[in-house]
Amino acid sequence: MKFFLKILKDFPSYLWSGWGAIASILLFIALWDVGNQTYGNLVLPSPLETFQTLYAMLHDENVWNEINITLYRASVGFGLSLVFGSVLGLIAGFFATASMMSRPVVTILVGMPPIAWIVLAMIWFGMGDETVIFTILVASFPIIFVGALQGTRTLDGDLKEMADSFHLPWHMKFMDVYFPHIFSYIFPAWVSGLGMAWKIVIMAELLATSDGLGASLAVARSQLDTPTALALVVIMIGSLMFIEYIILEPIKREVELWRS
């Protein structure tokens, strides 16, 4: 509880430190406008037109429907990989044999292109939620798994010995000695897993479903509706930035205060 209060307390100063980031985004939008003036509206609509389209879209109930569908798929896929990746990674980390055996499997999972998974999933599950969720799961599971595995593998034997010398009870040993260390590995892995999930959900929807943001993107492409396509991209990027910078980053800062 105290911890969350501290995050809230430091939040305004964190936001205030974001002016540099905002300036660089505005600069990027200016470049975008230059692109529009050079190549014309069909190739690259102006930022103004894009944001107007976006504004109109956000007042459309159907668009919110699509967003919700995508959010649902992304959260289920990410949630599953978070649970499986964390739990299995921790277990694998505690046993030397398990971590040795899991390494090549993880390499295969990471090395396999997500687009290939989508094709396989379409054959296995058909066109629908399962295909998308499955693809997210196989893409972000290994990232989280490796984070949890490394967190457990790198636990400091010296600190364990210290904990033993003070006869720490098991719950203190876990909360004060193991957990902070593992968390410092697993939390960044969750963040990258989430980023991966959000990218994969769009790609999978574009190829394998008829609804969701990805499918809307496919429709916009077939109708050569560049402003809508760009507005969709803005929604995707905007939501990812919101989650990453407004929710996760402040937590990460607070949690990792002790790191140099």
Place this chain on the structure above:
Amino acid sequence: MEKLEVKNLNHHFGFTEILRDINFTLNKGKILSIVGPSGGGKTTLLHLCSGLLDVEEGSVTNTFESSSFAFQEGRLLPWKNVVDNIALGLLAKGEKKSVAIQKAKEIALKFGLEEEDFEKFPKDLSGGMKQRVSFARALVVKPSLLFLDEPFSALDIGLKKELQMHLIEISREENISILFITHDMMEAIRLSDEILLLKADPGHIVKKFSYDLAQEKRDDRFVYEESAKILQDKDIIETFELNTLEIK
């Protein structure tokens, strides 16, 4: 009376013999140091005595009510600030959080830490400050027996002396017994009632030296003179292989 008694202690790691036939007794209120070259099994012996390693052959009988450990490299929890690190042992004993924090603060001040350091994380502390925290953490639980694993070896001579003085003072006040390993003869002479010389391959005790003068009466001169004397001892020369080293 509380004491630590080691009898016919042997230890192996795999097929390597680490310790052979170790015998000694540490009585209440005494400071016993074990000196010897690096890799001679000192740390293993200390871990056996403190229960961090299981005894395989022989016996270690520890009737001290409580004990704590200060390590060579501090071993502070990097994600806890100074006060929380010191309070760790108290909390493990089931002390109330507010009481533990209060006690931790008091002892931190005693060990030369300042109030502005209390909230700092170990990454922002110098080596000397980390060692102060480590000592405070070991002593705040008021152990009747303290194990020290070369805790001064990374400190400069001024700091070393200051912490040694603290240690002598506190061990007198609280009547703490100390088992302490080091490779620094001067340190051993300044602090110990008895010094055991541990020779390597495998570790065995070759000689005991006793010092009767009270620790607080040992001035620099005493320490220098005794160090000079002990460094000419035949067994010390052999154990540390001082005779085989020559500049060509």
